[in-house]
Amino acid sequence: MKHLLSIADFDRDELETLLALSEDFLHVTEREIPKVPALRGKVVVSLFYEDSTRTRISFETAAKRLSCDVMSFSVGSSSVSKGEGLRDTVQTIAAMGIDAVVVRHSAAGAPARVASWIDASIINAGDGSHEHPTQALLDLLTLRRSRGSDLSGLRVGIVGDIVNSRVARSLVLGLDTLGAATTLIAPPTLLPPTLDGWPADSTHDLDELLPELDVLYLLRIQRERKSADRLPSLREYTTRWGLTVERAKRLKPDTLVMHPGPMNRGVEIAAEVAEGPASLITEQVTNGVAVRMAVLYTLLGSGAQVA
Amino acid sequence: MPEADQSLVIKGGRVIDATGERDADVLIAAGEIVEVGPGLKAERELDASGCVVSPGLVDLHVHLREPGGEDAETIETGARAAALGGFTAIVAMPNTEPPHDEPSVVASVLAAGARSLCDVHAAGCITEGRAGTALAPMGELHALGVRIFTDDGACVDRAGVMRRALEYARSLPGAVVAQHAEDSSLADGGHMHEGEWSSRLGIAGRPAIAESAVVARDCLLAEATGARVHFLHLSTAVALDMVRGAKARGLAVTAEAAPHHFTLTDAACASFDPAFKVHPPLRSDADVAAVKQGLADGTIDAIATDHAPHAVETKERPFEEAPPGMLGLETALAVTITELVGPGVLTMAEALALLSWRPAAVAGMTQHGQPVAAGAPANVCVIDPALTWEVDPSRLASKSRNTPYSGRALTGRVRHTVLRGTPVVVDGEPCR
Numbered sequence: 155m156k157h158l159l160s161i162a163d164f165d166r167d168e169l170e171t172l173l174a175l176s177e178d179f180l181h182v183t184e185r186e187i188p189k190v191p192a193l194r195g196k197v198v199v200s201l202f203y204e205d206s207t208r209t210r211i212s213f214e215t216a217a218k219r220l221s222c223d224v225m226s227f228s229v230g231s232s233s234v235s236k237g238e239g240l241r242d243t244v245q246t247i248a249a250m251g252i253d254a255v256v257v258r259h260s261a262a263g264a265p266a267r268v269a270s271w272i273d274a275s276i277i278n279a280g281d282g283s284h285e286h287p288t289q290a291l292l293d294l295l296t297l298r299r300s301r302g303s304d305l306s307g308l309r310v311g312i313v314g315d316i317v318n319s320r321v322a323r324s325l326v327l328g329l330d331t332l333g334a335a336t337t338l339i340a341p342p343t344l345l346p347p348t349l350d351g352w353p354a355d356s357t358h359d360l361d362e363l364l365p366e367l368d369v370l371y372l373l374r375i376q377r378e379r380k381s382a383d384r385l386p387s388l389r390e391y392t393t394r395w396g397l398t399v400e401r402a403k404r405l406k407p408d409t410l411v412m413h414p415g416p417m418n419r420g421v422e423i424a425a426e427v428a429e430g431p432a433s434l435i436t437e438q439v440t441n442g443v444a445v446r447m448a449v450l451y452t453l454l455g456s457g458a459q460v461a
Numbered sequence: 462m463p464e465a466d467q468s469l470v471i472k473g474g475r476v477i478d479a480t481g482e483r484d485a486d487v488l489i490a491a492g493e494i495v496e497v498g499p500g501l502k503a504e505r506e507l508d509a510s511g512c513v514v515s516p517g518l519v520d521l522h523v524h525l526r527e528p529g530g531e532d533a534e535t536i537e538t539g540a541r542a543a544a545l546g547g548f549t550a551i552v553a554m555p556n557t558e559p560p561h562d563e564p565s566v567v568a569s570v571l572a573a574g575a576r577s578l579c580d581v582h583a584a585g586c587i588t589e590g591r592a593g594t595a596l597a598p599m600g601e602l603h604a605l606g607v608r609i610f611t612d613d614g615a616c617v618d619r620a621g622v623m624r625r626a627l628e629y630a631r632s633l634p635g636a637v638v639a640q641h642a643e644d645s646s647l648a649d650g651g652h653m654h655e656g657e658w659s660s661r662l663g664i665a666g667r668p669a670i671a672e673s674a675v676v677a678r679d680c681l682l683a684e685a686t687g688a689r690v691h692f693l694h695l696s697t698a699v700a701l702d703m704v705r706g707a708k709a710r711g712l713a714v715t716a717e718a719a720p721h722h723f724t725l726t727d728a729a730c731a732s733f734d735p736a737f738k739v740h741p742p743l744r745s746d747a748d749v750a751a752v753k754q755g756l757a758d759g760t761i762d763a764i765a766t767d768h769a770p771h772a773v774e775t776k777e778r779p780f781e782e783a784p785p786g787m788l789g790l791e792t793a794l795a796v797t798i799t800e801l802v803g804p805g806v807l808t809m810a811e812a813l814a815l816l817s818w819r820p821a822a823v824a825g826m827t828q829h830g831q832p833v834a835a836g837a838p839a840n841v842c843v844i845d846p847a848l849t850w851e852v853d854p855s856r857l858a859s860k861s862r863n864t865p866y867s868g869r870a871l872t873g874r875v876r877h878t879v880l881r882g883t884p885v886v887v888d889g890e891p892c893r
Contacts (some may be wrong), residue, residue, distance in 0.1 A: 241777045261779030262663045263733025282781060284663035324662060347668070351661030 157269050157276045158449055161287045161327040169294070169331050170303070176441070176448040178293050183219065183444055187275030196253040196454050201244070201268075202228045202279070203259040208415070208439070209279055213256045213288075216446035222454075225252075228264070240264065241271055248272035253454055275453045283318045289414055290324035292445040294332065296438050297369065300410060306333030311363055312354075313339045313395055314422055315381035317346050320375060321414045325361050326354050333366040337363060339395065343384035360395050371412045372397055372422045388421055395422070402427045410434050467504045467884065468495075471843060477810050478832040487514055492882035498833055507877045509843045515813045516830045517549025517840035517878065518794065519820040521609065521717055522693060522765035524786070525551075525581070527573065528566065530556025532591060534770035534860045536570065540577030540861040542768070542790040544885045547842035547875040550580040550821070550829040553789075555591070556614035561588035562597040567605050576893070578878075578885040580840070582608040582824065583755040587626045587638060591615045596626060596761065603633045608825050611639035613693055614740075618645050620678055622868035627688035634826040637715070639691040640679055642700065643741055647671035652781050654727040654742040662730065664781060667742050672676045673699040680707040680714055681743050689713040691823060694767050696722045696741040698751030701794030705760045706881075713807055715823050717754070717765035720796040721787055721865055723752040729865070735776050735783030739769070753806050756815060764812075766793045770861035788864040791857050796866065798846060798873030839882040848874045858891060 155163065164172065182188055198217040202210050208224070217224045238246075243339075244255065252366065254275040257265040269276040280286040293379050297305060310329055314388035316322045316338050329336050330353035338345060338356040342358075345356055357363055375381050375391060392398070397411065402424070405411075411432045419425040428435060468490040476497060486501035487494060496532045510663055520543060526534040534542075536553070543551045555561030561570065569585045574581025583601035587594045591612040598611055610630060617623045617640060630636045648671035653659050655666020676692055678704055683690040695701055695716050707714040721739060726746055729737040737743055755761040769786025776783050794816060801807045807815070821830030831837040849872050854862035878886035885892050 239774055239777060240779060241774075259779060261781040263781075264779040266733045267777075269777055282663055282779075283665075320663060346660040347655045347666055348657055348660045350657035 155396060155453060158287055159269065159276065159278045160285050161263050161290050161324045161331070163333065166331050169328065170435060172291065172448050172452055173295050173298055173303070175301070175451065176291070176445045180272065180444040181304045181440065182447070189219050189221060189383040191221045192451055193454050196222045197225065197251065198222045198256065198450065199225045199227065199247055199252050200256045201247070201258070203264070204280065206258055206280070209258065212430045212442040213279060213446050216443045217450055219443070220447055220450055222450070225267050239270070244268050244272050248274060254450065277449060277453070280417045281319055282320065285324045286320040288442070288446055288449060289321050290328040291449065292438055293325055293371070293412060293414070294328050295433050295441045295445050296412065297410070299437070300434060301331050305329070308334040308368050310334055310336045310365060310369040310371060311339050311367040312373065313360060313397070315344045315375055316340045316373070317344050318381055319373050323352070325371065326352055339363060341385060341391070341395065344381060356370055361401070364401060367405070367409055369410045369412060370397065370405065373414070374416065374418055393419055397423045397427050398425050399426055402432070403431065405432065412438060415439065468499045469501035469505045469507065469879070469884065471507045471509045471877070471879070472501070472516055473843065474512045474514035474843060476514045476833045477813055479814065480832045482810060487833060487841065489879065489882050492839055494833060494837045494839050495837055497833055507843065507887065509876070511845065511847070512876055513809060513844040513846055514833065515844060516817045516833060517842050517880070518547045518816045518825065519826060519829050520548050520551045520766050520768070520790065520793070521763055521820045521824055522719070522891065523551040523553055523790065524556070524611070524769045524770065525553045526770055527557065528569070532772045536573040536581060537577050538858065538860045539768070539770070539790070540574065540579035540581060541891050542580040542857065544878045544880065545858050545875060545891060546790040546792070546891070547794050547844060547878055548579055548790065549840035549842065549878065549880050550582060550826055552582045552584050552609055554613045555584050555586045555611065560586050560591055561602070562589050562591070564598065564601045564605055567602055567607060569727055571605065578767045578891060579880065580829065582826070583607055584611050584613070584639070586610065587612045587617055588622065593617050593619060594706055594753055596629060599629060599636070601635060601817060603636055606863060608635045608690070609637055609639050611641065611693065613639070613641045613736055614643050616643045616645055616675060620682065623679060624682050624686060627686040627690065631686065631688050631879065637689040637691045637823065638769040639693050640675065641693050642672045642675035642679070642695070643667065644671045644675050647674065652738060654744045656727060658727040658730055662733070664730070667740065669697040669699060669744065669748070672697045672741055673703065676700040676703050680704070680712060683707070683712050683714055689715070692716040694722065694741060694765070695717045695761070696744050696748060698748050701751050701755040701760055705755070708760065716760065717763040717820070718752050718756060718761045719765060719767040720789060720793050723749055723756065724796055724800050725865060730780070733780045734862055735778065735780050736787070736867070738780060738783055738785045739787050740785040756801065757806055761815070762823055764793060764797060764815045765820065766790055770859055771863050773862050776863045786863065787856065788859050788861060791859065792852060792864060792866050792871065794844065795850070795871035795873040795874060799871045803872060839879055841879045843877040845876045846860055846873050848872070850874055
């Protein structure tokens with residue numbers, strides 16, 4: 155496997171293998187010296203056209219823990235701000251001799267275009283509203299560690315700005331590959347124009363579905379993607395689709411609550427619920443590094459056993 | 462110029478025009494067709510054996526980018542591309558910088574066109590600055606020869622403005638208001654067809670209703686005002702059905718379609734390659750089938766390329782950041798022959814009607830599309846209908862490279878093009 159552009163790049167066996175590998179790397183990150191020489195000498199570049207400190211640091215940490223050499227490019231600090239195009243930028247980087255580029259961009263398909271221009275392995279760290287495969291992987295790892303390695307039949311509800319969400323698309327695809335059942339829960343104006351290509355069903359009614367869900371996954375209302383324009387008001391959104399304290403009481407006792415972060419406390423989730431016992435939100439963040447180590451190792455490693 | 466003075470015979474071809482088909486030689490002198498028949502001779506010969514001889518093709522919708530966008534195309538390079546595509550007349554769209562909302566701009570475009578390898582007509586803006594609010598000086602532009610008025614690139618969104626434009630155009634003989642039918646409030650922010658593929662790719666869509674809602678409204682306005690309306694680049698089944706209905710009711714409505722809308726679908730965007738980005742966008746299989754049906758049953762009056770050159774680096778940006786538009790002049794005829802004539806959707810005569818005499822009629826052009834007969838202006842193209850070739854962007858005469866057909870094998874190619882009696886393309890090569 156050369157690139158990770160979409161969660162759909164994995165079949166069920168490959169996905170389960172990668173998640174198992176992520177668990178191994180989780181143990182590595184818990185050691186006193188959380189480092190293995192597995193990818194020593196490999197050069198990994200992070201190319202982030204969108205602001206994202208947490209994802210970029212997560213990837214760079216993962217690369218360093220595998221003993222990679224890491225280079226970091228972010229817009230504003232490079233010639234990109236002088237008007238250099240994406241193709242010229244990646245070809246310049248590639249000319250320095252690199253093994254992988256982690257690309258985050260506000261335009262769907264940018265990593266796919268990069269993959270067509272240079273020889274290195276390309277990892278999609280989030281492309282517009284298209285996909286965020288490593289987010290889905292860390293979410294699946296988190297669920298797996300909580301519910302066991304067999305997620306088939308799990309009932310998942312994803313609530314929020316689905317239409318603009320790359321996290322939702324990757325997660326739905328990944329859950330489908332592992333046999334879980336997903337329902338998209340949102341106002342009509344925040345659902346995609348059709349559900350073709352979304353292995354999920356949909357509803358506008360969160361309250362009706364709430365007591366049946368094993369997992370409630372909340373998305374942030376994205377001001378920068380203008381999701382707020384599709385709603386009468388944020389207050390109305392919270393009233394009808396927010397995980398308020400009152401709604402949290404109607405969840406099953408073992409229902410898990412997840413959120414990709416960063417949260418708008420008080421909008422899609424009440425602050426008390428975010429910190430409550432059902433919430434896996436901090437585990438999600440922790441698992442990010444391990445999953446990204448597994449991805450880098452899968453793409454760049456020789457296949458030998460992890461130390 | 463010695464060439465223009467020479468008499469010329471196009472020998473051994475099959476003449477196809479609005480009156481029918483016949484094997485005949487065509488003798489040309491002093492810019493006119495002198496005789497059509499067997500065994501003709503002249504000082505210069507152009508071999509047309511195995512070829513079709515047609516009135517020169519007419520493209521109602523070409524972006525020549527000059528003034529203001531000369532890095533992508535100029536009037537000279539666009540006209541050359543047109544001549545190589547068999548076109549003897551093209552209509553230059555007005556979304557230049559500055560736009561065609563001023564007589565001086567139109568005059569300079571026409572002057573540059575007069576020196577080129579094609580007869581360049583200019584469309585005029587409907588509104589000042591194409592901003593959709595105040596009417597452009599349509600009468601002054603009409604006096605310079607402008608007959609087609611459009612804000613193309615932009616839709617005239619406000620019904621009240623469209624109504625005023627249609628009413629005013631009635632006072633200008635031969636004028637027609639042409640609409641880029643895409644309601645901004647429905648389509649803006651979208652980059653591809655809203656549907657299954659935009660849902661899969663996470664790209665904001667431009668819905669079909671953005672086109673059909675405007676077409677519905679403007680057919681009603683045409684009826685209410687008694688004016689002619691022409692719809693640019695129609696791409697949806699629903700809009701075409703409305704045009705069909707409007708024509709059946711006797712309304713003065715005409716429509717054009719671009720080759721990419723009868724050959725490519727939104728599935729082509731799955732690669733995220735902006736070569737496939739265009740407004741209105743590539744649509745569904747059902748829409749493509751409807752465009753073909755519209756071409757076959759007379760609903761669509763013209764094939765118009767919407768030739769939209771863009772500098773190479775702009776089409777290498779990510780899909781959402783790249784400008785919309787595709788080249789078309791050098792591939793339109795071949796695409797039509799390959800995808801419509803070959804499979805029997807159209808006869809060659811019907812295809813040439815859509816590429817030549819029917820668009821000439823929409824634009825009111827008397828010098829183009831005329832039957833190949835004595836006394837007619839010598840604007841003619843010679844087509845080899847069986848020659849196969851591969852589209853190589855680097856070998857196109859256009860200054861830009863953004864063709865969606867790169868690497869495709871096509872059948873049918875222009876062998877010669879004659880403009881006002883002078884050969885401008887001979888054996889597939891431009892004369893200058």
